[in-house]
Amino acid sequence: SDPNVVYVGMGEHAIRGVMTSHGDGVYRSTDAGRTWMHLGLDRTRSISRIRVHPDDPDVVYVAAQGAPYGANEERGIYRSTDGGETWDLILHVDENSGASDLAMDMTNPRILYASFWDHRRLPWRVVSGGEGSGFWKSTDGGDSWQEINAGLPELMGKTAIDVSRANPDRLFAMVEADPGGGLFRSDDAGDSWTLVSESWTIRARAWYYIEVYADPVDEETVYVMNAPFMKSVDGGRTFSSVAVPHGDQHDLWINPLDNEVMVNANDGGANVSFNGGDTWSTQQNQPTAQFYRVNLDDRFPYHVYGGQQDNSSVAIASRGPGGIGWKDWYSVGGCESARPDFDDDDPRFVYAGCYMGIISEYDHVTNSTRDIAAYPVMPAALQAREMKYRYNWSAPILVSDFDSDVIYHASNYVVRSQDRGMTWEEISPDLTRDDDSKQGYGGGPITNEGAGGEIYGTIYGFDESPHDPNVLWTGSDDGLVHVTRDGGGTWTDVTGEWGEAIVNAVHVSPHDPATVYIAVTRYKFNDFTPLAYVTRNWGESWQAIADGIDDEAWVHVVREDPVQPGLLYAATETGVYVSFDSGEDWQSLQLNLPNTPINDLMVHERENDLVVATSGRSFWILDELQPLRQAAEVADGEHHLYAPGHVYRWAGSGGFGGGGGGQNPPPGAVIDFVLGAGFGADTAASPEVTVEILTAAGDLVRTMSTDPDDEVSPGASPLSVERGANRVVWNLRHESIPNIPGAYVFGSLQGRRVVPGDYQVRLTVDEWSMTQPFEVRMDPRLDVPLSAYIEQDRFVADVANELAAIHRAASVNNDVRGQIESAMERIGEHDDTESLVAEGEDLAGELETVADSLYQSRTVDGQTVINFPTRLKFQYVFLHGNADADQPGVSMGSRDVLSDLRARWTVHQATNQELLGPRLDAFNRMLGDAGFSVVIVPPRPPRPIS
Structure with missing residues (x-):
């Protein structure tokens, strides 16, 4: 109806337990995305689909799936008839069941179909299925609705629906159920349903997928998104996989006017196809990575490490020649949930994890990896209580700063290796609540979820004191904090009064061994309060330090600046914050950072940089923290110059x-x-x-x-x-x-x-x-003495000074010649001046000859350089750029060239000086004797290059 009007619904609707962000409602653009206006529906949390009336852009329907982690009355189908100025909730099932999909009959937009999903996320389980799941239909634009579940399973989980534009009586519905789940089809606009495919390939891991799309041109073609991209050309009876650049498919748009044109969204990004999916555009042009954590080494330039959701571990240099491209990153073992660690000074060996306790050692020298798990089993789909070790999805891995052969890996226990993972020893008891009631299967009541994201009662925060290798701190995902001061011999429970929660990060102050900062989150309990704490007495007491952080900006990490005591940085769900007073007060440090969750941050002490890991916008670096470190030196209202970093x-x-x-x-x-x-x-x-x-x-x-x-x-x-x-x-x-x-x-x-x-x-x-x-x-990568830089500097300075002198000589030459030519025009109007005119013309001609030797005036751009012979200026400029290389030193060839150029310049300079000196003086006497104004040489000498 109006391609300039775009609506966006916020909040991820594939509600992963390990990294899912809720949204704040709906936004609208009326200028094709250049600017946006917030339209409300803040507490819908997760919006699964938006449909806009094909003839009226002000009529819009929103499918609100709702809050993942708690009851939510704002779930359901909303309608606006005024472009989002006001909203009506036109279909609500219950506080636990949200709209997982919404379809519109584009031949009759008053006909709508909605699918609902009864679901709840718990820290230890995904509940998918219940009385609220099912399908609804409206034939009056949403004023009234009726259920259309005839022929569908009694107990349903996640659902999705679409209507064929080619045949509006044909509907496709995906249903999570067991038995009887799969793809259903209706050929009577929802009056009845037939199960056409119960393939597990199209319905596995239902809570994460369950997406169906009818081809707009061919009623027999239907697509289902799952880990693979599945296509059926026989009405959904059989499916084949379509090759796409990345796995885990979540959305599909098909051009209603040309079904060969489609856009696919998956865990790796977005791809465009112009041939029905035979080939796809790249994903390497989209910096949309979701990183769980960040780590930094001390190479030059330093490298940034992390685990990228549904991709791999990543290492990438913090700078590169001409910028940083997608080819500059590489994997360092583990998998998407990796928390890579290494010897900062010599990161030859990188230790990176994966879900369910996998850990590997990557060797930079051989570009090889080896598994080093303490107990290498794959407990997929098992109950947590059946596992020897309960590992978090992104389990802590730490290489000791005191001995790089010492590696820690945390599950519900802390295990330690002192021989690069060949042998391990338990150095702790179970440091979680070990609640058996929360150690069952990861999903139900229909589909189990056993990929590792629901394993609960695990250590999630872990840190080694930078002051003492025997001091270790742990924080569990069920709220406990422990410390050992004897290398794991004894552990003390120092848990504060925050209750059952995720201790997301533990950070020992680099300035005081008794001071520790922790970030606590309760968002998985539907509590989004920002929580951060500090102890200054080894955990005997804790102080809350989150004042100034916005509501619902729950805190992922708090770290103290390694240089300036009391300067803290917080990574939160909505951005970065800074505190200048040890956490008493916080203020935003967002600057130009995208509005995205910040899962982790670290300070690179040597380079004075703050590096953050975002959920959806990759890594970002804030260069030069000096102003923050020196903020206390600035007097209110006064000018101030900060001391720059190196x-x-x-x-x-x-x-x-x-x-x-x-x-x-x-x-x-x-x-x-x-x-x-x-x-x-x-x-x-x-x-x-x-x-x-x-x-x-x-x-x-x-x-x-x-x-x-x-x-x-x-x-x-x-x-x-x-x-x-x-x-x-x-x-x-x-x-x-x-x-x-x-x-x-x-x-x-x-x-x-x-x-x-x-x-x-x-x-x-x-x-x-x-x-x-x-x-x-x-540059520490160059093995050259300071004397090489000095030698280069003096040589290039000589070239620059001579080039400046050439420019000055040519400039004066041009100026004088212009005055002579003007004088000739005046003289030509008088009689008996033939000898004066002849002398002026000769002098101007000889000056022009010199100028032509100094520079090529006919060259006007890079193309004409190859049309007209180059002159002295050109060669000096080339030599200047060539000798002023980033690597110091002066070649013999450069010296030879300067010697030759200098010889030529000496000749031209002498000629120019003769013409502008005695010859011009004689000409000026002739002008004066004849009663004309003399030619003036610009008085300023060439500016020497320092």
């Missing part, structure tokens, strides 16, 4: 973005500063703001300004600043080389790279200034 002269092509995916860190030194409350108050006369880079000795290297001087900073753009926080990135280069006005440059005139060492930055605002030191470091 920066590397990176040996690589650099680039801020690219690669089709991740962005590199800012390309240079990050300079953060605050402009106080009074800045810009007088909008007509804001003071100039300058940022100057100086050597440790105080020599000026670079100037950046809101009002740049072209003589000081050729071609510089003005700084853009505002009252409050500002960030400038210095690219580790000297000032640019001034160009010949109007001349094309093939290459770059950017200033040369600086030598690694100590520098200063000075911020000046009007008469106020502040200076801070920082360091430019060598």
Whole structure:
């Protein structure tokens, strides 16, 4: 009805117990997704389907599946006739049964079909099935409904429904039931049903799938989404699998005008097909990974690790040449639920887990893995009480910071290996509540769920003290916290008063061995209160520290900054928070981070970065935490310059973005500063703001300004600043080389790279200034001495100075020649000036010959470079860029070229000086004697390159 109107229903409807986020209702866009408006229905939590009237975009129906973890009166079918301004609940079954699907007869949009699902998620079980499951039909646009369950099983679980556009009397319904479940078909618009396929392939793991789609053109073709993408061309009687880029299919859209065009959504992303599913587009252009946890090593550049939902473990560099692309990541053992750990300094061996206790060792050198489980069994579909070890879906793995041969793996017990997993020993009793009533089958009453996500009574949070290898802390998913101070010999229960809950993370303060932070969640008990606690006395008492965190932003992790005591970061269900006072108060640190759950975060101490693992938007990095660490130094309303962190002269092509995916860190030194409350108050006369880079000795290297001087900073753009926080990135280069006005440059005139060492930055605002030191470091991957950088610097400086002199000479030449030509036009109007005109023309011609030797004026772009012979300028620019390499050192060839170019420049320079000196003086005397104005040589000398 209007392709610019788009409705979005929030909240995942495939309610996984290990990573599912609820939503906040419905959003609408009237400009094809550019902007959005929230339309309410906040407490529906999970919306499974939206249908829009084909003739009126203001008439919209919403299928609200409801809260996964508790009773929810807001479940059912909603209707709006005013574009979402108001809503009516037009079909409600009960507080436990939500609308799992909704179909509309597009030949008669007053006819609607709804499927309902009686379900509940518990931390230890998925309940799927009950009296509320079934199908409903309306023939009056939702004003009234009747059940259409004739011929269907008495006890049903999850359900789905669709109506054929090719034949609106034909319906397809997926039904979870046993016996008698599968695909049902009705050929009389729902009056009766026939079971056409009870294949387990299309109904296995029903709570996670159960999706059916009728082909809009062919009434015999129907698709069912499960782990495979299933297609039937005989009305649902038989199915074949369609190859798709990834497993676990959850949604399908088929173009109603061309059934060869379809979009498939699965656990790996989205794919488009233009040939009915024969081939599909890539998923490698969608940074939508869901990561359970994050870990960081200390390589250069450091790598980021995590387990990606329904994919694999992942390791990826924090920066790369030209950006970070999908080819830059690789797997390091384990599987999707991995919590990889390793020796931070030498991560040759990576230990990564998988569900049901799988753990492997990955060897970076051999690119091989080996299973090292303490008790290698696969307890799929068993009751938890039957298992020797109860492992969480994402069980903790920890390599000791004190001895990288020591590995911990936590189930309901803590086991330890001291020989890279060849042998293990239990070093704890059961550290959970060990409630037998919560250790049965993972699913029911119809379908069991035994993939490991419902195993309960497990250790979920685990940490080794950075102060003492004998101190270990555990937190269980049923709410207990334990500590040992003798390497596992004895354990003490130090549980606080938060009740049965998930202790999602335990973090020992890097500054105080008695201080420990824990993040506690109760969302699986339908309680979304943010809970975080700290003990400062080894667990004898706990203090709640969640003030300032939004309601329902339950806390996944709290970590303390390794440099600044009391500076805390919290990963929550809705974003990142920061506290500057040990958790007394929190404020959002969202910035440009997408609105997505943050499952984990870590600080990279060496690089001053905060790295987060999101659920749906991959890894994100906040570069340079220095302003947060120095926040206490800023006086209210005053200007302030933060001390920058160190920066590397990176040996690589650099680039801020690219690669089709991740962005590199800012390309240079990050300079953060605050402009106080009074800045810009007088909008007509804001003071100039300058940022100057100086050597440790105080020599000026670079100037950046809101009002740049072209003589000081050729071609510089003005700084853009505002009252409050500002960030400038210095690219580790000297000032640019001034160009010949109007001349094309093939290459770059950017200033040369600086030598690694100590520098200063000075911020000046009007008469106020502040200076801070920082360091430019060598790329640690390069085995070169500092002297190589110094040698390169002097060579490139020589090239730059000579190039600047050439530009200045050509500029003056052009200026003088232009004056002579103007004089000739004036002289030509008078008699008896033939000798003067002849001398002027000769002088101008000879100047033009010199200028033509210095640069090619006919070159205007990269194509014309190959049309017209290059001149001296071109070769100097090329040599400058070639010698100013990211890897230091000066080749013999470069020295030879400079020697040859210098010889040529010396000749042209002498000729130019002769013409602009004695020859021009003589010509000016002739002009003066004849009563004409003389030609003036621009007085400014060439600016030396520092």
